[in-house]
Amino acid sequence: MSVLPRVLDVVADRAVVPGYTKLGFLLRRRFWDPLPPDALRGKVVVITGANSGLGKAAATGMARLGAEVRLVVRDPQRGERAKADILAEVPGAALRVDRCDVSDLDDVRRFAATVSELDVLVHNAGTMPAARAETTQGNELTLATHVLGPHLLTGLLVPVLREGVPGRVIFVSSGGMYTQPLRVDDPQYREGEYNGTKAYARTKRMQVVLALLWGRRLECDGITVHSTHPGWAATPGVTGSLPGFAKVMGPLLRDAGQGADTVIWLAAAEEGGRPETTGRFWHDRAPRPAHYLPRTRETAAQRDALWQFCEERTRR
Numbered sequence: 061m062s063v064l065p066r067v068l069d070v071v072a073d074r075a076v077v078p079g080y081t082k083l084g085f086l087l088r089r090r091f092w093d094p095l096p097p098d099a100l101r102g103k104v105v106v107i108t109g110a111n112s113g114l115g116k117a118a119a120t121g122m123a124r125l126g127a128e129v130r131l132v133v134r135d136p137q138r139g140e141r142a143k144a145d146i147l148a149e150v151p152g153a154a155l156r157v158d159r160c161d162v163s164d165l166d167d168v169r170r171f172a173a174t175v176s177e178l179d180v181l182v183h184n185a186g187t188m189p190a191a192r193a194e195t196t197q198g199n200e201l202t203l204a205t206h207v208l209g210p211h212l213l214t215g216l217l218v219p220v221l222r223e224g225v226p227g228r229v230i231f232v233s234s235g236g237m238y239t240q241p242l243r244v245d246d247p248q249y250r251e252g253e254y255n256g257t258k259a260y261a262r263t264k265r266m267q268v269v270l271a272l273l274w275g276r277r278l279e280c281d282g283i284t285v286h287s288t289h290p291g292w293a294a295t296p297g298v299t300g301s302l303p304g305f306a307k308v309m310g311p312l313l314r315d316a317g318q319g320a321d322t323v324i325w326l327a328a329a330e331e332g333g334r335p336e337t338t339g340r341f342w343h344d345r346a347p348r349p350a351h352y353l354p355r356t357r358e359t360a361a362q363r364d365a366l367w368q369f370c371e372e373r374t375r376r
């Protein structure tokens with residue numbers, strides 16, 4: 061990117077509202093090269109939470125680029141409806157609906173055993189519960205959905221991803237993670253009054269750190285690992301969990317396709333497979349800082365503690 065677009069890009073990012081809304085997307089898009097129309101031909105993609113919002117948009121975009129897409133959903137009926145919608149947009153798309161609740165570690169193990177071919181794994185499923193809830197394995201729900209399920213699924217599928225080299229793993233995090241430090245002292249959010257927005261942001265911070273740690277571990281295997289945030293997009297998740305925010309931002313929100321653009325790009329563009337890009341946090345096709353506030357910076361020891369915790373809770 062030349063100097064003026066780069067300056068505009070950074071200013072929009074730091075000012076948050078222009079960068080996160082569709083204004084940022086429309087500004088930056090002017091400087092992007094189109095992806096080759098068959099960039100994912102012959103590739104197998106697994107996307108969690110693919111029946112709705114960004115997951116469905118990412119599935120549509122990747123199917124359009126020729127990928128065979130496995131739509132991982134917890135409700136097969138909603139999955140079949142999403143499949144029909146995608147087929148209407150991309151006739152002849154190779155789609156398969158798989159049922160899996162990613163917060164349930166036994167279900168993740170069962171699903172992983174059905175995957176024998178894989179090039180791109182997208183951890184997109186997300187939730188923001190109003191009250192603290194636990195899964196059948198006794199894990200706090202946002203932790204299980206955003207961190208433990210994806211950690212386990214990644215670990216179980218690494219042998220399959222190795223065969224599809226250059227394999228890619230993408231965590232769909234959130235700009236909300238900028239507000240929270242890595243909380244390895246209380247990962248299950250047992251201390252203090254539970255706040256769903258905070259729990260969400262804490263676990264989205266964990267995703268960014270996990271992408272970095274997985275990226276380092278898988279570098280020698282030629283597998284790249286990324287985290288990304290979509291900005292603010294009008295999806296059922298946003299209108300359902302944050303109706304006030306969705307109302308205020310209204311027409312400025314991105315559509316789901318704009319929010320999912322960087323997920324598709326990381327999966328399909330050459331850049332997403334380059335070793336030097338691994339472990340980074342992306343927004344609108346560019347790497348972004350993982351911290352803006354000094355108080356959110358974690359130490360190497362805290363990162364190691366997150367890894368140990370995830371390994372212990374997900375025993376493979």
Ligand SMILES: NC(=O)c1ccc[n+]([C@@H]2O[C@H](COP(=O)([O-])OP(=O)(O)OC[C@H]3O[C@@H](n4cnc5c(N)ncnc54)[C@H](OP(=O)(O)O)[C@@H]3O)[C@@H](O)[C@H]2O)c1
Pocket residue numbers: 108109110111112113114115132133134135138160161162163164183184185186187205232233234235289290291292293294295296297298319
């Ligand atoms: N939209 C935004 O502006 C925005 C901003 C920042 C980050 N994000 C992130 O983007 C991702 C997609 O969110 P979205 O906005 O597209 O929301 P969404 O429309 O609510 O989609 C979330 C998807 O995750 C699925 N899901 C939730 N828990 C699951 C579980 N335990 N197992 C399997 N699937 C599960 C949901 O399935 P059901 O339909 O069955 O509930 C749904 O398909 C999330 O990770 C979210 O944190 C979105």
